[in-house]
Amino acid sequence: MRRRFCRPPRLAASLPGVVGAAPVVPLPAMDAPGRRYLALHLPLLPVEAAGPAGDRPVLVWRAEGPARLVVAVDAAAARLGLAAGQALADAQAILPGVQACPEDPVAEAARLGMLGLWALRFTPLVAEDPPQGLWLDITGMGSVFGSEAALRDRALAGLARQGHAAMAAVAGTAPLAAALARAGPGGIVPPGGEALALAELPLAALRLPPEMLRALRRLGLERAGDLLAQPRAPLARRFGAGLILALDRALGAAGTPFSSLRPAPEFHVARDMMEPLITRAGIDAVLQRQLLPELCLRLAEAGRGLRRLRLRAHRAEGGLQEIGLGLGLAGRDPAHLLKLLHTKLDTLEPRFGFDRLELLAEETEPLGGLQAGLIEGGQTERDAGLAQLLDRLGQRMAVWRLAPRASHWPERAAMRVDPFAAVETPQGWGDRPRPLLLLKKPEVVQVLALLPDDPPRRLLWRGAWHEVIAAEGPERFEPEWWRDRPDRPVRDYYRVECADGTRLWVCRAGLVGGEPPPTWFLHGAFA
Template sequence: MLQQPRAPLARRFGAALTDTLDAATGERPRPLRPLRPPPDFAAARDFLEPIVTREAIDATLDRLLPEVCAELEKAGRGARRLALLAFRVDGNVQAVAVGTGLPSRDAAHFARLFREKLERLSPGFGFERLALEALATEAVAAAQAALPGGRRGGARAETPWALAQLLDRLSQRLAVWRLAPRASHWPERAVARVGAFDPVALPHGWGAARRPLRLLRRPLALQAMAMLPDGPPVLLRMSQASWRVLRAEGPERLEPEWWRDRPDRRFRDYYRVEVAGGARLWVCRSGPVLADGTTGWWLHGRFE
């Protein structure tokens, strides 16, 4: 049969036969679809009559969350990701998932995270089953949430998880990140974005040099006047605006990183300057002063 022309076989027996022959001989890869074991922490509700309203979905979720969180607490674990599976009467399965930065088993916190995402569900003729599954869990050490009678100055004391829960809620709407130091003295490479909950190790001596917390996305070209060709600026000008420099500290010279920069990249002399009006700027002179007395000046950041 393997020597027979493929076209007559396909016309007589259909494309399924040729696909099976190719899979048997290895001509066409046939990926396996393994059966996933059921999650260790899950809860579900089946309905005699399909539900279609948001109120019914919320009420069911309010019953499923405490069950899953109770199982997590017994096992000493917390969930990093929960998924609500909604089984429609026509066989369609819809999923809504939420995640947290730290493992949690706070049912009220998960309910707040689910609140906005449940709008994505489309019941159609109704859901006949709702299932809540913990897709990712981690071990959680026991911790005291607050002191007995935890009120300070008439206000409720914040729990140690308050910041983590706030970041979880923000991450449902926008990207949340933090800055981590990198092994580079060049300002554009000195930090990198990492996750809000990723561990950050500070290298020895980090923070010794005074730098702005945030740099400008693109440095702005300046015109500068200085008493000496390689001295600090006394007047800065950009477009139609000009600022008289009251104080200046520097220079702090930064050499290019020869192992990653192009050979013609210039060094930079950075100054911390305070201009009339109170603004504190981080400006730099790029490269040596040319024969005609000109050089390039740039505004790279502001001190808050």
């Protein structure tokens, strides 16, 4: 008869009593109390990522050293006696006609990421739980779908329609929900029942290292409740802090990283369609009559203005399309937002139709209502109108403005900035006249002068001679030693006026009498 519990003498003092004799004592919740998580486990993801199998049973195998082990089998192969963990040779001997596919972690990760984007239809916060799981933060979403059970069933039905077998569980912590889904019982853990639910789980559901699991089993510790009944300090000394951290995260006593696939929006509105939307007219109608007015109303009630908006369209057969846009100044005018979205909506590809549309306000800022011709921050209605015009132009072309830069080198003295960005002029910038237009690439010209250091008297530019009737200069520019190469020549600039009235900005690069000899360039033209 096998003994269930055998404790070495050195460990007897560390783990007193019989396993399971002490009651399970819940630890105080420390990880975002009140939050609810739905965990989805995809046990056949390796098989499903391998592609369509046809009529033959399918298994997926992996090479571990010299051995080839089965990591997953489909339902047909399982019914015929195959199981994960078997040697590939044994599985092929049991079922010679099985289709054996090598494991493809890249395809599995891509499929998991695609399903994570699909799951955004249930909540804005979805995180991957590799290699075969997803976490959904469904806090407050139960009432939207009727109940947490209804939300869970809807997620499982959606995965089944896409050909994915899945198990699901809901709990107050993401690790506990994932452990319940992996272990098979699933279900919904009521708030405060995390410790009792965890106690019934096998230790393998906690994803502990295999060597740690073997050591725990040798001591007769089979379930999480066996660990919860033991003193924590001896467990930490014997098995390390990782074991205690896994328990604490499952119970909510320690925080669990939750890396959402998309950032949480500040405001979020959505509509589920009874029939998928295929036509552009239907999409426009939902946006114009429902989503945009509802979102702008919520923004107005909160005293906020929109700066960055995202439209998320979920396809009925699975898949997701997103459209993003930004506003120069905060606003919440539905008509203006619809105009900005109008052109981008042409990029949507409904295929079999969109069954859910969402609008997410990803970035907002305080914004008061119009009063006496002013909006919050001292901006006028005219400013708001200009901002809307620039927003519309920005959907078709790059919109920018020039701003001064702290540099005396001509081609670095200005830079492109956002048209709504605050501009600060460096001290001394613009004290001397400069051309309104600088050539993108200065053009070489030939110059005639009375003496080498004299201003130009005639210019040969683009095949024609230009008589100079007036010149002013030189104005010397030294290279910026902290960013220029050491051999960059100095420049002497002249403002010249030609006989035909053209006013040019020319420069001599290099010193007279130096090596190599100086070269003349035309760099810009005055208005």
